[in-house]
Amino acid sequence: MAVQSNLKNMALVLFTVCFVCSALLAGVYAVTAEPIANTNAAILAASINQVLPEGGELSEAQSAEVEGNTYEYYVSTKDGKPFAYAVKSTTVGFGGPLVLMVGITSDGIIYGTSVLSHAETPGLGAKCTTDEAFIGQWMNFNPIEKKLAVKKDGGDVDAITASTITSRAYTLAVENAVKVYKSIKAEEE
Amino acid sequence: MSKLQLFTKGILKENPTFVLLLGMCPTLATTTSAVNGLSMGLATLFVLVLSNMAISAIAPYVPDKVHIPVYIVVIATFVTVLQFVMQAYVPGIYATLGLFIPLIVVNCIVLGRAEAFANKNGILDSALDGLGIGVGFTLSLTVLGIVREILGGGSVFGWKFISGDGMLAFVMAPGAFLCLGYLMVLFNKIAKK
Amino acid sequence: MEYLLIIISAIFVNNILLSQFLGVCPFLGVSNKLSTATGMSGAVCFVITLATLVTYLINKYLLVAFGLEFLQTIAFILVIAALVQMVEIVLKKVSPSLYAALGIFLPLITTNCAVLGVAINVVTKEFTFGLPSHMLSLTEAVVYAFATSVGYGVAMIIFSGIREHLAMNDVPKAFKGVPIALVSAGILALAFMGFSGLVK
Numbered sequence: 256m257a258v259q260s261n262l263k264n265m266a267l268v269l270f271t272v273c274f275v276c277s278a279l280l281a282g283v284y285a286v287t288a289e290p291i292a293n294t295n296a297a298i299l300a301a302s303i304n305q306v307l308p309e310g311g312e313l314s315e316a317q318s319a320e321v322e323g324n325t326y327e328y329y330v331s332t333k334d335g336k337p338f339a340y341a342v343k344s345t346t347v348g349f350g351g352p353l354v355l356m357v358g359i360t361s362d363g364i365i366y367g368t369s370v371l372s373h374a375e376t377p378g379l380g381a382k383c384t385t386d387e388a389f390i391g392q393w394m395n396f397n398p399i400e401k402k403l404a405v406k407k408d409g410g411d412v413d414a415i416t417a418s419t420i421t422s423r424a425y426t427l428a429v430e431n432a433v434k435v436y437k438s439i440k441a442e443e444e
Numbered sequence: 445m446s447k448l449q450l451f452t453k454g455i456l457k458e459n460p461t462f463v464l465l466l467g468m469c470p471t472l473a474t475t476t477s478a479v480n481g482l483s484m485g486l487a488t489l490f491v492l493v494l495s496n497m498a499i500s501a502i503a504p505y506v507p508d509k510v511h512i513p514v515y516i517v518v519i520a521t522f523v524t525v526l527q528f529v530m531q532a533y534v535p536g537i538y539a540t541l542g543l544f545i546p547l548i549v550v551n552c553i554v555l556g557r558a559e560a561f562a563n564k565n566g567i568l569d570s571a572l573d574g575l576g577i578g579v580g581f582t583l584s585l586t587v588l589g590i591v592r593e594i595l596g597g598g599s600v601f602g603w604k605f606i607s608g609d610g611m612l613a614f615v616m617a618p619g620a621f622l623c624l625g626y627l628m629v630l631f632n633k634i635a636k637k
Numbered sequence: 638m639e640y641l642l643i644i645i646s647a648i649f650v651n652n653i654l655l656s657q658f659l660g661v662c663p664f665l666g667v668s669n670k671l672s673t674a675t676g677m678s679g680a681v682c683f684v685i686t687l688a689t690l691v692t693y694l695i696n697k698y699l700l701v702a703f704g705l706e707f708l709q710t711i712a713f714i715l716v717i718a719a720l721v722q723m724v725e726i727v728l729k730k731v732s733p734s735l736y737a738a739l740g741i742f743l744p745l746i747t748t749n750c751a752v753l754g755v756a757i758n759v760v761t762k763e764f765t766f767g768l769p770s771h772m773l774s775l776t777e778a779v780v781y782a783f784a785t786s787v788g789y790g791v792a793m794i795i796f797s798g799i800r801e802h803l804a805m806n807d808v809p810k811a812f813k814g815v816p817i818a819l820v821s822a823g824i825l826a827l828a829f830m831g832f833s834g835l836v837k
Contacts, residue, residue, distance in 0.1 A: 465815055547750045
């Protein structure tokens, strides 16, 4: 079946195969790079739209530094004035990083939250993406009137059943986003 | 062996999961739900068919001593193509299966078929062989995914028919081992009579 | 402190075999006897640590530096395959006794997904280990790889002990071999789940 091996044909075949494969991949990469970028942009845009009120014009990504951590955020403007902010906030959950997009309107009220990525336990902490009661409470949550902490810690956030650590991480992410919002506000004035 | 047999042997007689015991890592890791199992199976099927065809085409020109590295490069190429395509068009599934898509490269099924079949058979036969083994693998993964989703979440393909939480352990790591173990027992009882 | 967390997390909390399912094929294949399981674990430990070090550097200074990330999978698997061959040759010359202990397992390691899995994870995933989530530095990556492979060894050796006992028991016919091994592995994984949440 196979050819007798000698140094020349081994090197030649290996080189040719590697060359052809790399060239093929470079081609496929070039073709798919744009769809991949579009898909990622669409996912990001969808998560931002989900947490912000409609009707604004979205800015490019901007960054703010609060307490030594850098946060990415997007400003939505209406009639030339900023009227809502979407802040990307990362904390540590039960299983690993928990990344949220938090939408805050210009009067400091949380409009909505969505999970960008998480590593929580399926069926327990992972409910932070599906549990309607948990997600629903963030709609119009006013961090000035209510305390941003789970009820077990004396706050006003209903934790997911049996997933206190995830709920705490989620709450902390929202709290950090509020801090970012405050620092952006302070800078604007 | 007829063309039909080439295709069907992978499903039962040489089922990669239950008989050949190959590709255990993705089998255990990605079958948390029926959809995930099915997607992983189809991803592997894609690589298996293409790499089988490519390897059967180039095998006569590859010197014996370097055949393994050459096959690995060919397989890795198709896996990377699959990665790009999935990232572009099914990002959700790509994110769920994560690491196990690039790991198709070291799935023993793919290299195993290249070594055992594709390098000494024609392109059409190799494609059928890859298709059969791939379908067998997909079926096993889907069945395991269905069982774990029913036990762990009370649903099938996302359609929930038992309210409440189900036995979460079956969606987590231990459930993967237990379910596969018991399914294998069942398979042995039924198929090996 | 961080390194301690990495080590505990990699060995117990996110055990590569029992919670990440990497390298299960050799886990089931060579865990029949304690002696072979120990040999395999040693070889895996050696190769994972070395391969992670090399692939980390290649990724940083070749692939990323020249915008060739799309060759990652191919480059990594080739590097690992070449590395395993080289380790085999060097070991044979330098330390025949170590070669005698690990040698027969080395060829099997190229297709052990634990090696490629850890190498890819280290350069693509963000980790936390008690800090804000971040990409691993070279030292962290090597410590993580080493600890992960120790976790592989721990699970492998415990499991081979269990299997040696299983072999002496009267197991129903349909359960013989791999099925009963899988069920036992499930129970062992259940035990390791007790560590979850210990390190974030």
